[in-house]
Amino acid sequence: MKKLIGLFYKNLFLNNTLFACLSGSVVLFVLGFFFPWLGAIPQLVFWVIMVLVLLDLVLLYRTINGVFAKRVAPERLSNGDENELAIYIENFYPFNIAVGIIDEIPEQFQKRDVWFKTTMKPREHKQILYLLRPTRRGEYEFGFIRVFVKSPLGLVSRRYNFEQTEILPVYPSFLQMRKYELMAISNRLTDIGIKKIRRIGHSMEFEQVKNYVAGDDYRTINWKATARRGDLMVNSYTDEKSQHVYCVIDKSRAMKMPFEGLSLLDYAINASLVLSNVALLKEDKAGLITVAEKIGAVVPADSKYTQLNKILEVLYKEKTRYLETNMEALYTTVRRVIKQRSLVVFFTNYESMPALQRQLPFLKRIARFHLLLVVFFENTELKTLSEQPATDVEGIYIKTIAEKFAHDKKLMVKELATHGIQTIFSTPQNLTVNTINRYLEIKARQKI
Known part of the structure; x- marks a missing residue:
């Protein structure tokens, strides 16, 4: 009692x-x-x-259980994306009610205003949708759902507590991966900024004989098939398959820098996942290497159906380290693991020319055996500072330093190019699109 x-x-x-x-x-x-x-x-x-x-x-x-509520959530959340969740609620009262709902979301979001208000008719049920954008990988614990009910009089409220504690893992951006996957399957990558690269010559992979359409290269006309059918027929070629594509991710302190809530490491992980998926859809073999002061995970390149899940599980656990990158260990691992000429996409970050100079000897050695593509980031904060007008001496000093750092980044691109190393110099938000662009360009021009 x-x-x-x-x-x-x-x-x-x-x-x-x-x-x-x-x-x-x-x-x-x-x-x-x-x-x-x-x-x-x-x-x-x-x-x-x-x-x-x-x-x-x-x-x-007088009604013992006047309402029912539960959270409808996916099995896992996508890092850096807007994930849709819902609260299902049902009214068992014989009159209209006003409802206020509190969903105890994980502490990582640091939100204390997740409050939903609605009205419900007798025996009505609703689903309230809302979005959450996690910025860190890991486990997120949800708590209770608290429902506050008011009758038409509205003088007092009754609270209902629905225990629905659950832990949802936050994985690298698989929502972004699925978006690019659908585009790749339907050959609509150009709709989201992926450039169509003019093919130089032909690959050696014959695909089919098809009807001539405007724009086809007249040099590919198959005269024997044309004579048989009475219509112009052309040979169709496809990109070479089973080429190895390795994503190498730097986990050192240089990748800890935040941008719009995500670290540079998370941007690199999301781009690596999408690139691996697109490579597998193009029937290439995708692999992964992570490195900091020592070698982390190594996933040999493969094209099996389970390869993407294997890469996803490895990337889910990766965290930033606080020491310098051990380039000697990386070079040794690349020579030991990668047995044939491959595309090696190295995600890292350089903020000064000396930082690049320390790694350059090992990058040159890797580039002797593989097609090396170094991906590093444009500092958007420095770019903003360099573009702002200076109004005093301090402003002139800040603008000058910002322009110097921005100029150093451009010098790094030229320095790598002089040694035959390709680069992607990208802002974090455009990293995925720029990386896939370059991969498709390399495929089209048969550089691997």
Whole structure:
């Protein structure tokens, strides 16, 4: 009995409407001292309020389980993307109710205002949709769903607590991966900024003989098939398959820098996942190597159906380290693991020319055996500072330093190019598109 009474008081909340009515009653009592003609009106108003409160309690508590609510969430969340979740709620009261819902989302989001309001008719059910954007990989713990119900009187609220604690893992951006996957399957990558590269010559992979359409190279006309069919027929070629594509991800402190909530490491991981998926769809073999002060994960290149899940599980666990990249260990691993000429995409970041100079001897050695593509990031904050007009001496100093760092980045691109090393110098938000662009360009020009 004591437990029931305790739960009654614990889940009972007085609304602002009740406080407003009681304030009005107090005002009437005060006015009664100055205007005797008010008589018993203040007491009458007070007792009417009390009766309405009792009636409101009866309406809310006579139904044991007046509402039902549950969270509808995916099995896992996608890092850096807007993930859709929902709260399903059903009304079992025989009258209209006003509902307020609190979903106890994980502490990583640092949100305390996840409050949804709605009204419901008798026996009605609704689904309330909302979006969450995680910025870190790992496990996210959701808590209770709290539902506050008000009757048409609206004087008090009854709280319902639905225990639905669950832990959802946040994986690298698989939503972005699926978007590019659908584009690649339907050959619509140009719709989202992926450039169509003019093919130089032909690959050695013959695909089919097809009808000539405007724009086809007349040098590919198959005259024997044309004579048989009576229509112009051309030979169709496809990109060479089973080429090895390795994503090498630098996990050192240089990749800890944040940008729009995500670290550079997370941008590199998301781009690597998408690139691996596109490579597998193009029937190439995708592999992965992670490195910091020592070698992390190594996933040999393969084209099996399970390869993408293997890469995804490895990337889910990767974290930034706080030491310099061990380039000697990376070179040794590349020579030991990668047995044939491959495309090696090295995701890293350089903020100064000396940082590049320390790694350059090992990059040159790797480039002797493989097609090396170094991906590093444009510092958008420095770019913004360099473009702002200077109004005082301090502003001139800041602008000059920002322009110097921006100029150093351009010098790094030229320095790598002089040694035959290809580069992608990209802002974090355009990294995925630029990386796939370059991969498709390399495929089209048969550089591997």
